[in-house]
Amino acid sequence: MAALHFTAPCPADVKLQDACGVPLGLVAQPLAASHGSGGTAFPAAACWASDLARCARCHAYINALCEVDDESWACALCGCSNDFSSATSLRRYYGLSDERRAALPELAAPAVEALCPLVAADPDEGVEEVLALEAQPAVLALVDCCCSEEGMELVRSALAAAVEALPPAARFGLVSFGSKMSLHPTAGGHGDVLDIPLAGAEGGRASLQDAAPLGRMLARVGSSKAAILAAIEGLEAETLVGGGRERALGDALRAVLRWVAVGAAAAAAGGLAEQRGGGGEEGEEGGGGGLPGAHSFPGMRLLLFLAGPPNCGAGAVVARKPSPAEEAAAAAAAAAAAETAARELAALTLDPQFPELSAWNDAVARTVADVQRPAIEAAAAAAAAAGDLSHAAPPGVKPGELAVNLAASEFYAEAGAAAAALGLVVDLFAACPHWLGLDLIEPLVSASGGIMTLYRSLDAAALPQDVYKSVAQLRALACLLRLRCSPELELQGPHGRLVADSEHPDLFRLPACSTQDAFSFDLDRSSAKLACAAPAVQLVLQYSVLLPAAGEGGAPGDGSRFVLQRRMRVLTAALPLAHTPEQLLAGCDAEALATLVVHKALATAAAQGPGEARKMVADWLALLAAAAAEARGGGRGEADASLADVQALHHLPHLLFALLRSPLLQARASAAGGREGTAAGAVPAAWRHPDAAAVLRSLLRVLPPDELSVAVCPQLSSWAGPEEVAVMQHSLSEAALSVGEQPLWVLDSFSQLVVLCMGGTPAPPADSLLLRTLAGIRASRRCTPEVLILHEGQDDTSPVDAWLLEDAVGPSAGGGGGQQPDWPSFVDFLNAATRAAQRLLPDAAK
Template sequence: MAVRASLACFPSDPALHAACGMPWGVAITPFSATDERGFPPATGAEGHLLPRCQSCFAYFNLLCPLDRWSWNCAICGAENDLSADAAARYARDGGHDPPEMRSAFVDLLLPGEEGEAAAAAAPTPVYVAAIDLSSSEEFLELVKSALQAALEALLPGSLFGLLTFSSKIGLYDVQGPIPIVKNVFIPPDSDGALQVDLEDIMPLCSFLAPIDSCKDRITEALETIKPMSSWEVAANAHVGQDHVLHHIRGFGVALDVLINYLSSEYGNAFELARIFAFLSGPPNYGAGQLDINEDQNSGKARGADHILLQDQTSFYRNLATSAVQAGVCVDLFAITNEYTDLTSLKVLSVESGGSLFLYSSTDESTLPQDIYKMLSRPYAFGCVMRLRTSSQFKIADSVNTLRDM
């Protein structure tokens, strides 16, 4: 872990901090290979032996004053007794000091399952692509290229699902001899609930396919995906002229039911699922639709330099909360040059621990490279991060993508 302060010196008191007018904080990088000085951590396999403060439960570290049979907490100042074993462990003898006595940056392991038992208990990574069919051929070709790159970056043993959305939701089963898609229509006045559950349309075990044995059929399924045809748009003319002129995009309902679909196996089949949501324009159908009329767009454009845009709806913020509870993070890829109201949509990705990418055109998009690099980077889940400060400081706010998962 690396901890970098925004200023070279800490303010000595709150009054000085307020008077200087400078933002003060720290940037924390969990799982960093080196600390802020570039030094690697001192390592060990005896994390269970590390003493903890009886008052604030902070861990013993190099900054704690140490006596023969006691130590003082560097956070709260409380005095704590040392057991005979701990006193012997911390008897200073030069080069044989334990890791926590050699460095303030330590990486200690807790005893646990090893070997084949640990491998068997490891959670299976789950990835689902949600593709907007209310789009162009160029958009879909770009998304297909990006998903081919993603399949190359995914770890062996991963599970992959494929979903499409427009005025209907399509689920793909790629585990048979040929890919099969099953569709369910989204009611125009939908409140987020379909007439039938996705589990009844296709069991989750059929939807999530192992990439080791099904990569070729996933590729075949991608090649069958086509944009929403003109006759489908005409068939939905009853929902209003605006939806005939604009492609029908039931994004909110699709993500809502997909998250609920995955939540049934959270903690059993997987510990974290990632949804890659590909969007070619603003959601304009069913629950979560956004107001994109020209008057509002021009008004926002005129005041863009002076007005901080607010969420149009709390739908996506509530959906992000549901995603976190279901162990799902959403990466949103918007490839569009029209007003899409990312102010309302971004909370779904940011607050679920995902990322937001915006591309103004398909011609200049680096989507395949970006998704490959994103999946090639190390990331962690199912973790607990605790931040403790001395009594002179308190955590006022945080800006991050870490959530209680």
């Protein structure tokens, strides 16, 4: 169902919230399938948005929590009494029987779906109202050809899967790049592959529209499927030149964005004319209810396949290091500037009443170095993370001459903003065992509303499955989100990809949103008294979506016609009230709370460094343990950071320790796989990749609580047999495996599902509950996890052993240059947090 998860009950007053130390927040997954929708994320709209009554005071929509009678209704958020005085309200609500009124969708369920006009009428400007448009789904694949033949074969399989996921009305195009761009005709009879050079006087600004109009290169799947598959099979890997490959991603991306901007309108108009006029294989007349056609391809997908770091042209993540002469010249210029500034300052007459001004003379010489220091430190950290750059060297360049180009991040942020403005959603699929610079490329994905997936090995890559899911999944476009709260609650800000509107408070924008995406909000208890029986929040999401047009008599469409609609989803939920610390702690949602803490830790790490983020996590656990001890009426001796006595939160310390051990909060990582102070052999394979932290960080920004918890802290479960679960959640330790004495164990590390068969236990049958459960997990996740079945004593069990994070493996990475204590094991972490909690408590209970 459409989910609103609160981290905890609402405290009865501010004093209770401060005493317990539990952050109040909300995690929303607004496009999850709702009740009564038949499992679909986009059910039929119940009414027009303009039909819904709204509160005169806070403007919230009428909902199932409101008290409604024949003539009026009381707002569940602010308590305001509203009448049914408007014409719309009179028609919809006034004079209905209680049974008929209770059956109205907005009063019967916590979520309601309503229609909005795509374009609102504006008589003053001569703009007519547009209710819907006929449009076509479109997918454009941009393939990196600088890869091995094995890698190219995997991409061919993934593109074939994408074509299978598309409906007959969809359009598909294929472009490859390396040192040049190639346009691959996907419609029969349109000629050979067109090669277009990227390097040139204008930096690769060749016009693809002049070479081949976009409409000619986007073939309709229903009529050109065979030609599309033939074009995919014709993809070839680019050969090595001079010991390296040129991968001009930035230039190719810029050319594609300009191609779409110039050619989308003509291509969409031509495609709809062909579809309506009998040019397609259906030969149908009209269709789509006579709707006008869209002037572009709304929500067009750009599938970007990357096999290595971009190393030339715009957006290159590596660049040549400055020569010693250039460095010496820069240092001399900086010294001369500092000397000139000092001389000019010394000539000033300083007021003796302000002796602190004399410090300027000493400080000015350090100004240039102070300004340059953050950039120097960032470059050093990036170089440490990238490690060996030999795989990134273009032809004629030695690896030792390369450095990480941090300025590339700005290019991809601008490219992502341009893609979002064009309604283009970029999904990035990267397959490389070495550094690719994904932390620099990530803004392209997040700014456009796409996803980023990394495969460490071609052997285990589920690329075809993931591409199929990406293409088949409907996404909401051009989203506007508003969160309204009762007066007792204050909205502090969002986490994730939401961007605050510059003019309207509590309004957020999002270029695209999938049914799996979730967003978090910080809330705070205000000093206001309760306006209603319980505090409530209302989330309103307005979005556009491209849906199959209904057939005759409202039957489900066959995918030959699509309609672009504007919709509004209204979700309303009430928070339970907590009057005592015991009630507040017992009512916590551990997964939602963990989601909020992870977002806060990542924000702290980005702003103040990993060391401060690690300190924040440890300090917060100590505060929570102290509050739990006080809730039990205990003193220092009652503090316990394991939170064993708080059933709702007993797993939270395990997740926090896994977060501290993860690459997310490490000061630096290296391509060699080790982390500062940590034995390399103890690091899980999924964390050894130099880009692992960047990909995980990007993914966590949109994961719902149940998936985020597993992505941060793997789940270890035991099975009494293939058909019976023994314990769903064990600690990640060798002791758990030894004491459990179960024949089957399952480790879910989000990217892998490992079945460990103990003591000669045979592998579970294919139709067993265990493997059916794993199949369900693989089908539901946006990134398909690999399944491994291992036998104790016969196979290498390191895929399980490396995730036993709570065992002692040596000091964990310190993030702050000595500011953070070492926690060699989970027990050490708990002991340190318990001691910190004890220092916050009095000697005895009051």
